[in-house]
Amino acid sequence: METIRLAGRxxxxxxxxAVTGLHIGGKGGNLEIGGVDNPVIRDVLTQQPYIPGSSLRGKLRSQLERKLNADQNKSVGKAKIHMCEKKEHPCRVCRLFGVPASSDFxxxxxxxVRDVAMTEASVQxxxxxFTDQQFTELKSEVAIDRVTAMASPRxxxxxxxxxxFGPAELVFSIFEAEDLELLKDLRDGLQLVEDDYLGGGGSRGNGKIRFKNLKFALRTTENYSEPNPVGEYAALADFEKDLNQLIEKIEAALKF
Ligand SMILES: [Zn+2]
Structure with missing residues (x-):
């Protein structure tokens, strides 16, 4: 990989x-009698449910791949993701989410995207x-076996x-001036996730989320220790309205 210089972050x-109930699955299940069939992922130390950065990032990626009509040509575990095969002009998905150095390029x-813990207010x-489990509720669903038509509750x-949950932290590294255009993809990705769902059971009403109180700060390579606040928005719609000015502001502060 050729070395490219970081301009800022x-x-x-x-x-x-969580606008509706949110289920991001964890390990385990059926470990004890009366245990939860489909537990949520929890922090080992605090036992509080959290949103893994990988879940949010994966959802952003898959939504953007669909929007940009990127060919989902690589298998990663059970999922298919897109990865450009040619070195010349990697697409916006590959620039935003990266291509592993182990590939041809x-x-x-x-x-x-970092893991997101519950806010202290939500913990309290x-x-x-009086929730069913600590910090969570149990929703019973009836699963119908497609072959036997037997119904089993779970x-x-x-x-x-x-x-x-918050504060969530998304870190966007800027290497070249064109990278700032990728902020529009990030904005679209966040909107696509809001309109879709996070975690499991989206088609059964789970996982509607909303991004709130978005705060953007810029760290330039020249003055990295001092984050410079560049924008603050109550909701995605406000970010959308100001996006072009925000990009201009960041571009003026960075030296390419
Ligand atoms: Zn690509």
Whole structure:
């Protein structure tokens, strides 16, 4: 991989609100009698449910691949993802999410998404509520076996609607001036995820989320220790309205 110089990083902090119950699956299940069939992923130390950065990033990626009509040509586990095969002009998906150096060529990852914990306010709210499990509710669903037509009930563990996770942190690395255009893809990706769902059971009403209180800060390579606030928006729609000005502001602050 040729070396390319980092010009700066945009740090996006925001909150993610579960508008409906949210189920992001964890390990285990049926470990004990009366245990949860489909548990949510929890922090090992605090036992609090969280949103893994990989879940959000994977969802952003798959939504953008579909929007940009990128060929899902590579298998990763059970999923298919897109990866450009030619070194020349990697597409927007490959520039945003990177191409591993182990392929014929590498392209640096521009977008990094960190794990998101519940806000302290949500922890306290759920601690006071009488939920089925600690911090969560159980939703029973009836699964119908397609062959035998037998119905079997099962429990899906969900984080209740109204729970807020945050601050989420998305780090966007900028190497060249054209990278700033990828912010539009990031914006579209966030909107696509809002209109779709996060986690499991989206078709049964789970996983509607909303991004709130988006704060953008810029760290330039020249002055990396001081993050410079460049935009603050209550919701994605406000970010959308200001996006072109935001890009101009960031471009003026960076030296390419
Ligand atoms: Zn590509």
């Amino acid at each position: 945009i740090i996006l902090n925001c909150e993610i609100e 590498g392209s640096p990852t521009r977008l990094l 709210r759920l601690n006071k509520a 429990n899906i563990e969900r984080v209740p609607a109204g729970t807020v």
